[in-house]
Amino acid sequence: FDAEERVQGEITDLGADEYTFRETRYATPSGNGAGTRCDDYKNPCSIQKALDAAEDGDLIKVAGGTYTTVETRHELKQIAYVEREVTIQGGYCATTSSSSGVIDCDWEYPFPTKYPVIFDAGGGGRAMVITDTLAPELFDIQLTGGDASAGGMNGQGGGLYVFGSSPVLSNVTVYGNKAQTGGGIYLATGASYLASILVHDNTAVDGGGIAYGAGSLGTVISATIIGNSAERGGGVHLALAGTDEGSAALLDSTIRGNSASVDGGGIYAIASKATVQQNLVDGNTALSGGGVFLGPTQETSLTRVLSNTISNNSATQGGGFYLDNAGGAAEGNTVHNNSATQGGGFYIYAAKSSVTGNIVIGNRADDGGGLYMQAAPDASVVSNLVTGNTATSVGGGFVLDASSSTLDKNEISANAAATGGGLYLVNFSTAKLSANRILSNTASADGGGAYLKQSPAQWKENTLRANVSQTGSGGGIYAKLSAMLFENSQVEGNTAALLGGGLYLDESNTLIQSSRFYTNSAGGDGGGLYIFRSSEAKVVDSDVRGNQTGGNGGGLMVNDSNSTLKNLAVVANRAGAEGGGLYLNKSIVQSDRLLARSNSAQNGAGLYLTTNSSGFFYATALVDNQAVSGAGALYMA
Numbered sequence: 001f002d003a004e005e006r007v008q009g010e011i012t013d014l015g016a017d018e019y020t021f022r023e024t025r026y027a028t029p030s031g032n033g034a035g036t037r038c039d040d041y042k043n044p045c046s047i048q049k050a051l052d053a054a055e056d057g058d059l060i061k062v063a064g065g066t067y068t069t070v071e072t073r074h075e076l077k078q079i080a081y082v083e084r085e086v087t088i089q090g091g092y093c094a095t096t097s098s099s100s101g102v103i104d105c106d107w108e109y110p111f112p113t114k115y116p117v118i119f120d121a122g123g124g125g126r127a128m129v130i131t132d133t134l135a136p137e138l139f140d141i142q143l144t145g146g147d148a149s150a151g152g153m154n155g156q157g158g159g160l161y162v163f164g165s166s167p168v169l170s171n172v173t174v175y176g177n178k179a180q181t182g183g184g185i186y187l188a189t190g191a192s193y194l195a196s197i198l199v200h201d202n203t204a205v206d207g208g209g210i211a212y213g214a215g216s217l218g219t220v221i222s223a224t225i226i227g228n229s230a231e232r233g234g235g236v237h238l239a240l241a242g243t244d245e246g247s248a249a250l251l252d253s254t255i256r257g258n259s260a261s262v263d264g265g266g267i268y269a270i271a272s273k274a275t276v277q278q279n280l281v282d283g284n285t286a287l288s289g290g291g292v293f294l295g296p297t298q299e300t301s302l303t304r305v306l307s308n309t310i311s312n313n314s315a316t317q318g319g320g321f322y323l324d325n326a327g328g329a330a331e332g333n334t335v336h337n338n339s340a341t342q343g344g345g346f347y348i349y350a351a352k353s354s355v356t357g358n359i360v361i362g363n364r365a366d367d368g369g370g371l372y373m374q375a376a377p378d379a380s381v382v383s384n385l386v387t388g389n390t391a392t393s394v395g396g397g398f399v400l401d402a403s404s405s406t407l408d409k410n411e412i413s414a415n416a417a418a419t420g421g422g423l424y425l426v427n428f429s430t431a432k433l434s435a436n437r438i439l440s441n442t443a444s445a446d447g448g449g450a451y452l453k454q455s456p457a458q459w460k461e462n463t464l465r466a467n468v469s470q471t472g473s474g475g476g477i478y479a480k481l482s483a484m485l486f487e488n489s490q491v492e493g494n495t496a497a498l499l500g501g502g503l504y505l506d507e508s509n510t511l512i513q514s515s516r517f518y519t520n521s522a523g524g525d526g527g528g529l530y531i532f533r534s535s536e537a538k539v540v541d542s543d544v545r546g547n548q549t550g551g552n553g554g555g556l557m558v559n560d561s562n563s564t565l566k567n568l569a570v571v572a573n574r575a576g577a578e579g580g581g582l583y584l585n586k587s588i589v590q591s592d593r594l595l596a597r598s599n600s601a602q603n604g605a606g607l608y609l610t611t612n613s614s615g616f617f618y619a620t621a622l623v624d625n626q627a628v629s630g631a632g633a634l635y636m637a
Contacts, residue, residue: 064115077125157186207237233268242273289322318347343372603630
């Protein structure tokens, strides 16, 4: 200590020798500071004058009030043009006295709630431009009234335009601005860091709230982005963001109540290397992609949407997500209570995206309550829970339309639709389904678990259990004109009001191999399986056990089909009429190693053949079958 005075305005104190590590500049709405360096709090400047006077590292203290003077710098019009690495702190009370008599009124500490700072461009330009500087800082400022079209150059960033800079923003509010791109904020090249900002009620063509431009490595974290509107990207718009060296990021933010007249009510991303993680995307609307729209991309610029909550969004297609030729990833998200005409949770069009580990629950659509996949040959849908979704028409859980996607290890449960309670496949969908659990889905008409038409899908190691067709056929699966490969799967406890409790085939030359059909039931015929007009259908190395029907063919009914049965066990099935194990009508069957045991029926408990049926039965065993009034083992009408 040297007992020398340290002077602070009218206050003196004693202390160690000190030096000023940065200069402080002062700004007020009415400040002129003519002929000064803006470093005297008794003679503050306008905000632009203070910025012009500042050097790198300076602190600019901004007093509360509304700043409306639009100035021109480098042919751009704005309230504040920032081109040095300064700190701008709002929320001070302007005073020329050390004892103003007002509580919390001094130039020492900011009180932004009590003394808000508002930069209002009044439509005469932008509120702020930050460019050609490394990392300026901006705290506790409100930016409003910006119009990028009046601000010059490119129509980007109505409230805040950032180019060639990496600013840090915190507790900044951006509202009531408009632009061609980035109504509230536009982030071009640079690694901006925006934390705890509020962006609301801005408008643009692209990116109503925030737009990330080409090469942007911006991070937005803990932001609230609400009530913004655009054609694309009502809340957030990413286009060509990210670089080979890094990604743009949108993290831990709330994106709510935004709207897009075209795509991406909450978030729109195209050809961007970006991470969108742990956000709440809620209550947004668009034509496509109410919550999130991912557009075409390249292998080096993939957008990853991870661990977000996507809820209560709506669109014509893709209430929660729309993936359009996208190659990104949607992983670990909770997608719930979204609505659309097609694809309540997801709409996937011609995409190579990875959809993995998501919870897709309680979404609604006319078609595809959970997911709608259109012409998607390479999409991978893996380890998702798709449950409790509804479709008024088809595909409570999924619709696959002309799609050869891969569905692997998903649980598809408790979904409901008029047709195809769990899944609906149509238009030559050659999808590969493996190790999925299709449980407790309901169709009011056909296909409680799944409905296929003209779709030769491949099924391997799937479980279909407790699905219901309330008034139609195919409790587990209904297949029309679909030559499926169905192997190593279990069809158990499904129910159909009419035909085929477990599986219904119509003009579907399907190979069923190494599969089990247990405890299924039908009100009409074919408790386990109903094979109709499917002359090349084959059932091989399979077990049909404990099924029942109110009509004919407790285990299996073959109708108007020349089918092959090989190494088939038909055990403990029951028919209310004829053919407890098997019932053949107008069919020719080639059978090798058939066991029909402990089946029951009114007549032909083991095997029933109508007058226009025949077969070649090799190595056949009819054992302990029980008929109420007719033949126990075999009846040939």
